[in-house]
Amino acid sequence: MKKKSKTKSNTPRHEEWTVKEHTEVLEFLFKVMPSKSRNAVKGILKRGQVVVNDKPTTQFDDALKPGDLVQIRDRVASASVKLKGLKILHEDDDLIVIDKESGLLSMGSKQERQMTAYRQLMEYVQSIHPNNRVFIVHRLDRDTSGVMIFARSKMIQQHLQKAWTEAVQERSYIALVEGVMKKDGTITSWLTEDKTFMMHSSPKPNHGQKAITHYKVLKTNRKFSLLKVNLDTGRKNQIRVHMQDLGHPIAGDKKYGSEVNSINRLGLHANAIKFKHPTSGKVMRFESEVPASFTRGFK
Structure with a gap:
């Protein structure tokens, strides 16, 4: 018998069943979830989402008896x-x-x-x-x-x-930088690392790893600019070095030229990533909310 779980409103809802006859976990799951593929059901079990009498299990051959309560939860x-x-x-x-x-x-x-x-x-x-x-x-x-x-x-x-270059279709950041930037643009350079782990940028082709950064001005005030930054490459400290090269270091980035830290952290946030799932091939996109401290002070 399938029924809704009795959970508080802030708890994820899940499916549950009461076992009617002796069986094993995986065999039972196949029977009660006929709309799902066998691989999908196995994945639910493998991830530890199956709970029997309030105890999680990942074992396909765990014995079930009449009266046992089987639940599928978001994560366990x-x-x-x-x-x-x-x-x-x-x-x-x-x-x-x-x-x-x-x-x-x-x-x-x-x-x-x-x-x-x-x-x-x-x-x-x-x-x-x-x-x-x-x-x-x-x-x-x-x-x-x-x-x-x-x-x-x-x-x-x-x-x-x-397959990073082919799989990742979008990798965007929000950057709070010093000074007023008036134009969108792209910066390309070659990055190398010194003995102190500082990254350095060179305009000379093949003098290090090629790095390409695109930036778009979202907002400006008298002291700062808020940018959306997209990467063609993902080199170490790439955005931080390129913003320093442009004369607009990231706020709070003392290592790469910043002189102020009005938000008490580095003004760089990995806002979104969009990529092709390596197994299903489905295009997926995940986004993180821009920290409030980044937008404070802009109209």
């Missing part, structure tokens, strides 16, 4: 896993898309003991099943906020990284 992770500085925007068998706050490292070194986005997501997926893992597809600087993609297998990670 250990209550001890508290995600800090990030939220999950999307999750499936292949990917996890997150919205990262400024100040959180994407991924640290082996010696890095700070909590990172990678470490938190690893704890999250392993609370569902100990064999689960995540793999970072691309990074955001610690002080850059916004949308990031993680893969749930090495194969998916490598597929996305190798």
Whole structure:
């Protein structure tokens, strides 16, 4: 018998059934969800979304008996896993898309003991099943906020990284920069990194990695400009270096020439990403709201 769950209004609704006869979990799920493909049902089980008598399971052959309550929930992770500085925007068998706050490292070194986005997501997926893992597809600087993609297998990670240019159709940022910018434009240069991990820009072809940044002026006032920035390439610190090259460093970016920090953070936000899903081929787009501090002071 299928029925609606009795949940509070702020809790995601889910499907549930009462078992009528002895069976196994996967066999039961196939029977009660005939409209879904067998692979889709297996994916729901694999992600830990199946709960039997309030206990999550990922085992296809777990025994069910009459009277057992089987539920399908949005996500099931250990209550001890508290995600800090990030939220999950999307999750499936292949990917996890997150919205990262400024100040959180994407991924640290082996010696890095700070909590990172990678470490938190690893704890999250392993609370569902100990064999689960995540793999970072691309990074955001610690002080850059916004949308990031993680893969749930090495194969998916490598597929996305190798096909990045073809797969990613949009990768846009919102940047708060110093000074008044009057025109939209594009800047192209070649980036290299020195021994102090500073990135440097050169106009000489092939002198480093080619970097192309497009920018559009959204708003200006007497001290700042708000830009929408799109990347053809994703080099380390690319936007930060290019804004410095233009004489309009990103607000709060002391490393690359900023002299003011009126918003108490780096004025760079990964606003949106649009890409072709590596397995389904479906075009997906995820967007993160622009921080209020970026738009304060503009009419």
